[in-house]
Amino acid sequence: MPENGLWELSVKKDNRYVSWYVRRDGASSANYKDLRAPEVPQPIGDLPNTGLAVHPTIRERIGGMPLFFFPQFYQTATKGYYLLEDQHPESGRKKLVVYNHLYEPLELQLPGGTAYQNLEIRAQYLLIEKITSAGDRSFQFFDLETLEPGLEVSQMPYNTHIDGDLLFYQTKGIFDQITVHKIAKLDGQVIYEPSAAATVFKDIASAKIYVPQVRELHLTNIPFFDLLSLTSFPDLEVLMIDQGHGLRLPAEAFGSLTKLRSLRIKNCADLESLPLELQNLSSLEILYIQDCPNLKAMDIFLQKATALRLLRSDLRFTPAQRERLQATHPQLVIEELLAVQGE
Amino acid sequence: MRPILLLFPLFLMGVSTLWSQPQIMLLRQSNEQGFLGIDDAGNHLFELPPGHEPTVRQDRESIRLGNFYKVNLSEGGLPVQYGEHYYLMDIKGNKIADLPDSLNWVSPFQEGYFRAYERYENRRNASWVVYLDKTGKPCFDGQRFWEGSPFVSGVAIVQPDTADDWLLIDLTGHPIANLSDSIPG
Numbered sequence: 001m002p003e004n005g006l007w008e009l010s011v012k013k014d015n016r017y018v019s020w021y022v023r024r025d026g027a028s029s030a031n032y033k034d035l036r037a038p039e040v041p042q043p044i045g046d047l048p049n050t051g052l053a054v055h056p057t058i059r060e061r062i063g064g065m066p067l068f069f070f071p072q073f074y075q076t077a078t079k080g081y082y083l084l085e086d087q088h089p090e091s092g093r094k095k096l097v098v099y100n101h102l103y104e105p106l107e108l109q110l111p112g113g114t115a116y117q118n119l120e121i122r123a124q125y126l127l128i129e130k131i132t133s134a135g136d137r138s139f140q141f142f143d144l145e146t147l148e149p150g151l152e153v154s155q156m157p158y159n160t161h162i163d164g165d166l167l168f169y170q171t172k173g174i175f176d177q178i179t180v181h182k183i184a185k186l187d188g189q190v191i192y193e194p195s196a197a198a199t200v201f202k203d204i205a206s207a208k209i210y211v212p213q214v215r216e217l218h219l220t221n222i223p224f225f226d227l228l229s230l231t232s233f234p235d236l237e238v239l240m241i242d243q244g245h246g247l248r249l250p251a252e253a254f255g256s257l258t259k260l261r262s263l264r265i266k267n268c269a270d271l272e273s274l275p276l277e278l279q280n281l282s283s284l285e286i287l288y289i290q291d292c293p294n295l296k297a298m299d300i301f302l303q304k305a306t307a308l309r310l311l312r313s314d315l316r317f318t319p320a321q322r323e324r325l326q327a328t329h330p331q332l333v334i335e336e337l338l339a340v341q342g343e
Numbered sequence: 344m345r346p347i348l349l350l351f352p353l354f355l356m357g358v359s360t361l362w363s364q365p366q367i368m369l370l371r372q373s374n375e376q377g378f379l380g381i382d383d384a385g386n387h388l389f390e391l392p393p394g395h396e397p398t399v400r401q402d403r404e405s406i407r408l409g410n411f412y413k414v415n416l417s418e419g420g421l422p423v424q425y426g427e428h429y430y431l432m433d434i435k436g437n438k439i440a441d442l443p444d445s446l447n448w449v450s451p452f453q454e455g456y457f458r459a460y461e462r463y464e465n466r467r468n469a470s471w472v473v474y475l476d477k478t479g480k481p482c483f484d485g486q487r488f489w490e491g492s493p494f495v496s497g498v499a500i501v502q503p504d505t506a507d508d509w510l511l512i513d514l515t516g517h518p519i520a521n522l523s524d525s526i527p528g
Contacts, residue, residue: 012528024496024498024511180368198371199372261393
């Protein structure tokens with residue numbers, strides 16, 4: 001918990017609700033800034049006592065540094081490495097150099113590398129940017145325990161994230177929700193990668209390679225005719241169609257999707273009807289429809305889709321239509337979409 | 344009944360410090376899938392079926408879209424919601440307890456308690472706050488609160504359903520201070 005954690009109450013004052021902040025010692029105020037803890041001096045960093053005889057110059061260089069500026073290091077009972085900033089005596093340029101506990105700079109020889117740039121120490125790994133004679137750059141995790149190169153990646157783009165000794169490959173969706181697509185230890189061992197059954201495939205061609213494991217397809221900007229290929233995915237459970245083109249979905253394709261449990265259809269401006277085969281899918285529990293303005297007679301269609309448990313859509317029903325739907329589908333939850341929903 | 348009570352700004356800072364504690368990761372590739380629970384060696388611990396949503400935030404989210412969470416299960420179980428129902432699960436994926444259907448939200452475990460919202464029968468969309476122990480049993484003799492915060496360093500701020508007072512309580516549920524004079528309303 002934060003040392004200065006505050007509770008925010010919503011309280012009625014002068015006939016309106018206002019925020020009121022309370023500190024854990026009971027002090028309270030309408031302005032949370034009043035409750036800030038008094039400034040405390042920056043704590044000073046120190047090397048751990050591992051029994052290692054660290055060269056006095058290292059202690060001298062980093063002694064007294066506030067924690068915030070304290071250099072990164074890796075230290076055990078037998079070895080220590082310290083990332084220190086050196087200044088070139090003539091140009092004045094600053095450069096990060098790794099010293100061992102004897103205050104000797106670490107000389108790196110990495111396969112194919114001609115130039116290196118030390119970036120940071122994470123757990124027992126030194127992250128280095130490696131540059132080849134051809135100017136190619138890659139990122140190499142160098143194990144300071146074994147002095148062996150570990151995981152090497154061609155790029156360290158914004159969608160990777162290091163946490164402890166793990167490298168996360170992740171993307172952000174709307175509302176900044178994170179999806180992690182791979183996790184590797186910094187020695188190169190991959191500890192998580194989704195199976196084909198968990199992978200969300202974005203096109204039919206790449207999904208076909210993994211038949212029959214494919215469970216989830218998200219198809220964008222697709223002619224409805226191409227959906228005939230869905231007969232190749234007998235175990236498909238989730239299908240999303242965004243920006244589909246055509247008046248009707250091909251009935252033949254949907255009749256074969258006996259395990260489909262969730263169907264999402266978005267931005268299909270021309271779509272006029274859903275195939276009746278969908279009504280017979282005993283597995284289809286979730287139907288999501290958004291921005292399909294020409295869909296007709298959906299209340300009649302839905303009355304026969306008896307397995308449906310959740311309808312999430314921007315379709316609007318009259319009170320009478322809704323009443324009839326709920327009478328035949330007491331278990332059906334109808335969620336009306338008022339705004340853009342996430343994937 | 345007063346509408347909301349939040350801990351400010353505990354959430355962001357709390358999340359950033361979690362990684363230093365024993366914990367697991369919950370992952371899925373889309374919110375149509377169930378979560379896979381793994382440890383930091385990549386061992387598969389459990390799989391939740393689609394639609395079973397773990398509670399990972401100390402405040403109730405109106406919509407849950409996250410596909411990746413780190414959670415600490417070293418002290419208490421994980422609350423999981425399926426439909427309108429909540430249950431508690433251990434780190435191996437075993438169900439510890441079914442929680443009463445009268446609860447419409449359950450927080451993650453913190454400082455010995457789950458904080459839960461219990462439906463208030465006489466007003467739509469209103470809830471009491473109750474505290475549950477690690478087995479899901481009600482604490483403090485089943486005391487209900489109009490408002491109740493998470494425990495932070497051993498104290499919580501509450502408004503009991505028997506009075507309009509704002510109280511600081513300790514981990515045993517006993518009042519240690521009455522703040523009503525300094526809080527408006």
